[in-house]
Amino acid sequence: MSIVVVGASLAGFSLVHDLRERGYDGSITVVGDEIHPPYDRPPLSKEFLHGDVDIALGETDDPRTRWLLGHRAIGIASTATGPGVTLDNGTTIAGRSLVLATGARARTLPGAQAPAGIYTLRTVDDARAIRAALRTARTVVIVGAGLIGSELASTAATLGVQATIVELATDPLSGVFGPLLGALCADLHAANGVRLRTGVAVAEFLGDEHVSAVRLTDGTLLPADAVIIGIGAVPNTEWAQDSALHIDNGFITDAQCRTTVPDIYAIGDCARTYQDALGTHHRCEHWSNATAQARIAAACIVGAPPANIPTTYFWSRQYGRMIQFAGNRRPDDEVRFIDGDPSTPSCTALYERAGEPVAVFAIDNARLFTRYRKQIERRPAAIATP
Template sequence: MSETSSTPSDAGKDLGTVVIGGGLAAAHCVHELREGGYTKPVTLIASENQIPYERPPLSKEFLQGSKPAQDLEPFPASWYSKTDVDLRLGITAESIDPEAKTVTLSDKSSVGYENLVIATGCRSRVGGRDSNMTGWDLPGVHTLRSLEDAKAIKEQLVSGRHLVIIGAGWIGMEVGASARNAGVEVTVLTPDEVPLATVMGKDFGSHVAQLHIANGVRCHFGTGVTGIASDPNKGLMVQTATGAIAADAVLLAIGAVPNNELAVAAGLEVGSGVVTDEHLRSSDKSILAIGDIAEAYNTTLDRTMRVEHWDNAIRQGKLAAATILGREESYDWLPYFFTDQFDLGMEYVGDRGANDEAVVRGNMEKGEFIIFWLRKGVISAAMNVNIWDVNDHLRSMVGKTITVAELEDTSNDLMEL
């Protein structure tokens, strides 16, 4: 007898699809199911007391006050009720029983499924189980993964206050730009010599660094942090190898960790995330994984990959629904993401490798340029910076063999390449 057999459940009801998660991937999955004519029960389990929402604006428009919380929802509360989606907010999925096909919930109930979609996303890397950072749980130390996190950080964005950001990835640099725009003093600490170099290379990383410095961000590159302490007279003190830095607030932006625990406990194959095929089905074919949590097989790139970006969450949510609806669609698109920092707007598409050759088209000093990456003469990725309406064409260029000279020569019409 299963452990869930004695708890209230959906036994005796027609089984449908259960989605665990309250983010963009989960929202688009249930939306696509209903729009695609799916008539079986749909249940969405969201641990936050929020209608499913998108997270990229949390570090940008929401902090800057140009996008209120209600505008983060891709679909309003009325849509879920109108389409008979059982939306359970503030409820956590505690375990999955693949044999009984049930999910046990934090309110001691259970729900049965025919198809289960795991969209549990990531959590911020902090101290304890995720890193060696000490002092991460002190008052005034923040992370940014949820709307509540963003609200708490926004309260700290008062002109003249000092925010120390530990980490120089996308979240750290975007929050740094938003904070400076609010008149906050900002210090960025990172052990890296160039921000974003690992993911975007030194050319673009150096450009972003100079942009932040020009806008008054104090950047301490090559500076590791050993911990955070609280001083009754000076406030928060961020400890580095070269001394302590006082702060009114601290943002930990040192990466994210996939919420794999449910999948591991259920016996699913897990690598960097839940391993899936090109249709997003896991090692248990009745269980799918989508969004930040999914290490999915990409048919175009011929390998599994885990992507933590807005575009991928939307597309995988829709693809999971297509799989459940019986449509033969596959994970075949190239990764895409974007950022906005100060007067820099960027879009990226492709699959850049660490050893790929970077080719710059345009003038980086003027802030309008395109970077192509070449792998053995073939374009592997491209990025447009402050040049708009070209990203679809850049996507079509990935996989083509074009010489460095042709790419660099701006007298050549980009659309002809």
């Protein structure tokens, strides 16, 4: 019987690949709400804004896999043959297993629907609109100093656009890297001519038909030919709210990506998965998490031994620098530089707990970073130590 996948982005595409790699030869139906074949999202905030680059994830011409693109799921269905999904055209598709990989959508702000010239970045169509705007803009205001906002600011700067980042938090990226290394990343903006305003929020967007400025809560007026909002994402789960699934900031799953309903799995940005290392459920929006959870779910579906649950890993390219992180840090972990320091062009730092490395951070030091990442992945017990 067929396996049904709802979501045709990285997580869904990777699941299909991993099922085939594990010998599953049955039919797979993949439903996607975008009309575009599966594509890679990380380049959208970087290389793609400079010009078209190949972002296709791979081939979709396997006759055993049916891709229903441009269709939206509107509800979970229970059928005699197994779990299914109802689509916006009224049809229901069921299989022996149902995998939810519906991803997330960009958060926005009140008033961002008008005037024109205010963007969020999630899809390739969003990126094309932003790219067109940056070709003519002289000034851009980016709301949010997270990884996406920082990458957008970096790209805007390389295109010759004056960028200002507005961030509500007083310590950007401290929640991700901790205050010391978060500040190190934030300092890259000033070093590259990007203004960073922290501890302040957007009060309103000004302009009649097209945005012309952003007023901040402290009264500051920032001229803006374009505004890009990068303040995180909301999991796409509302369509299934009338089902028996447990939903709380994502589809709740166990460590093997199984939801609270038998034979239904959730992976990627829409899933809030139990993580042994953290001792709680956690929703992770990183590229590596989507591919890792696809492997885990594929193994579970075909009855193979459980796939290894990797540590968190992500990277970001900003101002020509490569920032990498792996592991699971906690606020009280000790930070120790093992190569360089905040004043040097490249550096590597370990997060340590009870004297053991539990996470690693690096700027422009892939070799040393990889060595410690592998060491941390070989010591999962150290990561889970309270």
